[in-house]
Amino acid sequence: MPQNTAATPQNRKLVATWLLALAFMIWVMVGIGGYTRDTGSGLSIMNWDPIIGALPPLNGDTWNKLFALYKTIPQYQLLHQGMDLDGFKQLFWPEYIHRLWGRLMGLVLLLPLIGFAATGRIEKRLIPWLALLFVLGGLQGAIGWFMVSSGFFPDSTAVEPWRLSLHFFAAMFLLGAVLWTALTVQSPEPARPAGCKGLRRLTFAAFILLLLAMFGGTFVSGIHGITAFDPATGIGTGQPPAGWPMSGIFSDTATIIFDHQLLAVLATVAILAVTVQTIRHEPPAPVRDAAALIGLLVILQFVLGVTALVSKMIDIGVVHQMNAVLLLGALLNLLHRLRGSTA
């Protein structure tokens, strides 16, 4: 009996909406995470208590204890020597909210999942899969802590870029998994658009290029490349640094920025090619709109990227990061609509 009710359009819509809301929460989480890095507050909480850490400091004693702990790390000694408690609180809140939002997402996944499973509103095969995503979400918390702990190393004032990259891509995996599941619940039967097989391959290639460009972006962000633009030395103006590509893929600022730009141009060209090809193919309206959306988002993304580079405004960098995630989601949406394309 539950098996049958799970397949009703109302229940499918309910589950899909829930999962889309969760995907939206992950997107917001990327924004909070970006803001946390933006304000340099990621290292302000020196411990990880998955459960009781949800409680904010409530009295002066707790604040003093946390602040005393912060004073022991190199970031305090190198960058914030002499900071008062109010300054510490400003560092503390973004990181605290970032962690709290993570816990909230865990609840938003777990509680409705139990409820839907108990009332038979969700397909049985989705239960273990979503339970696995819950566990992976917990793992993402652990990866976050693994990343933060690298910021406490001697002489270090920020986390290691590769750990930041890992944390970001774990988030992208979770977002992609939740979004794809939501879309599949929404339309379980592939639309199988005719004559779109080549297009689906091209879209997949564009998707891979986007992932690579985003990977490059995490390194630009990890090394704080936002202030690096300098036309006088050619950093960020698009000319390959001396000795490129062996000029320090993961260490040299000019190389990291150039690689991100190169990958971004390739991804942009590929995505625009997908848009143009799809629209000229006159596909069904949802496919056409999905293609128009990636075209617009990639233009916006390129403009935001150039703007972040030249303005050195970290807030625009965060918006650029959030738009990258939207673009990734939009590309997954197109890929989903192209499922089962025939030649």
Place this chain on the structure above:
Amino acid sequence: MKSDRALGNWVLILACMVFGMTIGGGHARTIGAGFTIQVWRPFTGFIPPHSAADWAYLFGLFQKTALYQSHPISLDDYKALFWPMFLDRCWGRLMALVFLIPFAVFLIQGRLRGKRALWMGFIFLCGAGQAAFGWYMVQTGMQPGVISPPPAWAGPHLGSAMLIFFLLVWTGLTFRTPEPVPVAGAARLRRWATASVALVSCTMGFGALVATSNAITVFNTFPTMDGAWVPPGMFDLHPALLNFIQNKATVQFCHRLLATVTALTVLTTAVMGLRMKLSPALRDNFLLLAGLVALQYLLGMTTIVLGSANLGYVHELNAVLLFATAIAARHKLRGALPVNLPQPLPAAAE
């Protein structure tokens, strides 16, 4: 009116030649060659200087300009500046020939008659006026203290060139397809396309003022103007209207603001068009429009941040292509109908 492809193609070739003229004029401006030829002989000026005396005469006239007096150059450097400007003027004369010879042939053949002939004659007069205006602009070089064509002259010079360009593109397309093709349910899209053409024109107008007032040398930051969203000193000149012609801060601010509004409007128009069932030609037109406007915005950002006049020149040429694409889209929507055409009832299944 019946369609005449040859007639249309002739007018479109003239439009392409105006684009060529923009290439030449923009280049002359970029290298600062505008004041090099201080004579205007409309009919015999195509003969290049060939004796030392010719050169001495021309160079002597140039030596009277404030530009030369503030930045003296050698005769060889003068020749290097002279040739691009000379070529630019010859191109204008070539355009007159490419206009007049087919014009005469079409008249004799009787393919061009009545209103169409009068209209083309009017466009020719516009072209002649454009040339005369250009000459008076060049003459300002003889005024004391004027070392480059003043924005109040050079801005309108590009503006009127673009007006002629618009007339040629529209007329050429109309000669090719005189009867508007009905496009069901596209009345709103047509209004957006009209707004796109109008906004692209206005943005180009301020772009011309940015180029001619040399505003590229200030506020080389994006998105703010040296940290301010609205730059200081926008109304320093009196009368206030003058600020919108030659105040670098004001014209650059207006150009940036209009460019953003234009880009958003054009992209919206393109997306609206692409989401409708349109002919493949119109669909591709909208794809190109979206691509060109995105490229144009990026070129503009890059130009101002790097303060590069050469990139500004590319930005100017892409603007003309964008303008042409917007005009073409609007032209294909002449036959837009407010609602869907009544659908014939489906034939009953036999």
